[in-house]
Amino acid sequence: MNSMAARRRHPATLVVMLLLGLLATGAIYAAVDSGTSAQAADQKWSETQVETGKKLFAEGCSSCHGLGGQGSSIAPTLIGAGSAAVDFQVSTGRMPLAAPGSQAPVKGVIYSQAEIDAMAAWVASLAPGPAVPSDAMLDTSKADLAMGGELFRTNCAQCHSFAGKGGALSDGTAAPTLMNATPRQIYTAMVTGPASMPVFSNATLTIEDKQSIIKWISSLQANDNPGGLSLSRLGPVTEGLFVWVIGLGALIIVAIWIGVKAK
């Protein structure tokens, strides 16, 4: 301990520490910068991935979307849909669709991530479209949580509710809960606008904005819920129902017990 303390007071210590600090800052900056500067370009897909994807698509998707992904009377065209749309729809289990309806339900995922990547590669090869994000684009360590909250309340909360639990829309459609959404799915949903959801392009809601929103949703997901029974956080409807049925019911039972004559 004493020798350490002595060395700490050496006149050269300050210079050495400054140099080390500058070096570390530079190294971290270089690492992070190289990651984010490549954000616009689509991931490089290999020839084999495109070939595998084409086969998987022909087996699982072409009956509705057509062999060339051109779409049909019951399914939209995938030309220009981009790899992000494939990644979102298949990785959440929305596609392949079990039966046509007002909205594709979330169900079990039947493809592996490698297979999803292959199909995404093939759809991306048809025409340019929204691309799946790189890991650096989903890095929220530098994102602004408070800004994310503000952007979430402005752009997302109207449909997905302030707590991110989702909500009803019209004609049998609904905004899904965000509690199980991965950062990648949140990103791909914003850039592709699945089903009723509008598209939030990277020009009006930048990558940084999206990272902030992802960070905010992640903080909602990690919320410890100290109050216990959240009643889906749907607000006055479930809370009112709970109080009128459970609360008032308990009061009536107690009132009956007070009023009944003892034997």
Place this chain on the structure above:
Amino acid sequence: MSDIATPGTTADEHGHDLGDLELPNGRPAPAPLPHEPRRADVDPKAARRAERQVSTMFIVASLLVLAFLAAYIGIDKNVVIALPVIGTMSASNLALGLTLGLALFLIGAGAIHWAKKLMPDIEVVQERHILESSPTDREEAISVFQAGATESGFGSRKIIRRSLITSLVLLPLPLVIILRDMWVTPSDSPSPNELLSETIWTEGERIVTDGSYRPIRPEDIPVGGLVNVVPASLEKVEEAEGTLNARAKAASILVRMTPAEIRSQQGGSAEEPWDVQGILAFSKICTHVGCPISLYQQRTHQLLCPCHQSTFDLADSAKVVFGPAARRMPQLPITVDSEGYLVARSDFQEHVGPSFWEQGAS
């Protein structure tokens, strides 16, 4: 107990005389139900058991109060536990609520159990007195009042009486004048109609993203896209005014659809269209009661208000297709400036927000 019993009438087994009661309509009161003794009344064992039950509730309540204190001191407030059905919750909240709640409940339940099982359960007739005062009291009160009226001279001094009545008649006038000013405004200040007709959107005002205040080019919005927008000058106006009034009126949304999908718009000509290549701007404030709405469903082009489910078809002049709203959502005419950014052509041509009394009056 009952002091209106007359001799020779029935009495219950406790010796209480119930009398020949009469109802106000002259009919005899129904006979009371036969009294059935409780188990605790006839069986000393049952009485002791009831006593034990009551005291147990009170003892458990005491222990729970002590447990509350222990939990308050002992349980770290950040500890979270998982429960079936309820999910995760704070251990401290759970322990404090359960101990204090159960303690309160057991004290009350014990008291009621005590009353029901052990306290006397005989039927008692409660007598009610007539509310009217006695004739002497009433005469006394009237004479005091009349003496006061004579001595004060309220009857004889006409000038005092009339001036008092005049001042009391005039007293409500300030209220009438104050209320009148709610809808009649002085000529030098803007009327509610003017205040609510104008927003800070003007010709050439840049359209910027809400929250991040970035200007927008048409190519930034893909088909099916939605952008929540405000005027570029909003930040400065809000700073100067110190209120959110400007935001409440100017908040808008941009949506983009393919031009072929637009069936009608609220204005514009072929030379000066109100849209930019299928990008339409609408007020974000619902015309029903003013909820901010941006629930744009891009497949149907419908805008849904979460408050009362008013639905507007943005592809067809934002007409009301469902719900309680009476007016369409006002459209903001837009164009692009020399630098290629989206700007407003003018202010809204219709009132934004909910309808109001003087709407349309000048």
